[in-house]
Amino acid sequence: MNRLIIFLILILIINACSKNEKEIFKIKETRQDLEMISVLEDAYKALEAGDTFEASKKFLDAELVYPQSEWAPKALLMAAYSFYLQNSYSETLLNLERYLKIYPKDKNIIYAHYLIAMSYYETIQDEKRDTAPLIKAKEKFNFIVENYPNTDFSLDSKFKLDLINEMIASKEMYIARHYIQKEKWIPAINRLKFIVKEYDNTIFIEEALHRLVEIYYKIGLEDESRKYAILLGHNYPESEWYKSTYKVHKKEYKIQDIKNENKKSTLEKIKSLLDWDE
Numbered sequence: 001m002n003r004l005i006i007f008l009i010l011i012l013i014i015n016a017c018s019k020n021e022k023e024i025f026k027i028k029e030t031r032q033d034l035e036m037i038s039v040l041e042d043a044y045k046a047l048e049a050g051d052t053f054e055a056s057k058k059f060l061d062a063e064l065v066y067p068q069s070e071w072a073p074k075a076l077l078m079a080a081y082s083f084y085l086q087n088s089y090s091e092t093l094l095n096l097e098r099y100l101k102i103y104p105k106d107k108n109i110i111y112a113h114y115l116i117a118m119s120y121y122e123t124i125q126d127e128k129r130d131t132a133p134l135i136k137a138k139e140k141f142n143f144i145v146e147n148y149p150n151t152d153f154s155l156d157s158k159f160k161l162d163l164i165n166e167m168i169a170s171k172e173m174y175i176a177r178h179y180i181q182k183e184k185w186i187p188a189i190n191r192l193k194f195i196v197k198e199y200d201n202t203i204f205i206e207e208a209l210h211r212l213v214e215i216y217y218k219i220g221l222e223d224e225s226r227k228y229a230i231l232l233g234h235n236y237p238e239s240e241w242y243k244s245t246y247k248v249h250k251k252e253y254k255i256q257d258i259k260n261e262n263k264k265s266t267l268e269k270i271k272s273l274l275d276w277d278e
Contacts (some may be wrong), residue, residue, distance in 0.1 A: 019163040036066040055080035073103035114153045117141045121160060131171060138164045169199035185215050210241040217248050
């Protein structure tokens with residue numbers, strides 16, 4: 001679905017590539033211009049036929065041979081997109097970085113930023129692997145949201161950021177569990193607090209709070225344990241993790257009445273209960 005969206009957007013950029021629509025190119029019909037159009041048409045036909053390797057080659061040729069043409073930046077974008085379709089993300093990124101450097105004022109530059117973000121996003125793996133693609137994708141999607149807020153790119157970027165935050169929180173929880181198994185309490189606490197502070201809107205917030213209850217109780221800091229138990233119960237009174245928290249303090253779980261009221265965000269409640277400046 002992501003690739004279909006990218007392709008449809010890209011069609012709007014290069015819809016003049018059809019040989020029956022040469023007038024849309026708005027290029028003076030010099031010999032060089034006609035040669036450029038011809039190369040782009042061949043490249044676009046290759047792309048339509050599914051030959052992304054040949055398409056990327058032809059789009060690059062068009063941009064390199066005719067760098068002064070007003071269609072040169074579009075040809076380079078199309079080359080990058082063709083590499084993207086081949087899952088050649090390193091080549092995609094290489095050409096997009098070159099595009100940003102050579103054509104910083106091109107009107108389609110937002111698409112380049114979006115395709116860079118998507119290239120990093122496509123290389124994200126599970127929580128046991130390298131986080132670099134996660135961080136880079138997050139930075140670029142944030143850049144799009146901040147700099148191009150009223151665009152479809154921004155809307156999709158926000159959706160991707162929610163998914164990325166879940167993945168980052170998942171990785172932090174995976175590491176925290178590892179430290180808990182090794183009984184390395186301080187690094188485990190640090191990881192869990194990081195989730196509570198930075199990723200309180202993810203599905204891992206409830207477990208993170210409960211694990212903090214467990215660890216603090218185990219190391220004898222019952223007041224700290226109680227603080228996180230209160231926080232968990234206040235925000236997620238019907239959570240399975242809260243039921244487990246009751247067992248930590250050797251109490252029987254009771255379902256609490258939930259009143260309809262305007263509440264602060266979880267993070268604000270946390271700040272009111274805990275001193276993050278410690």
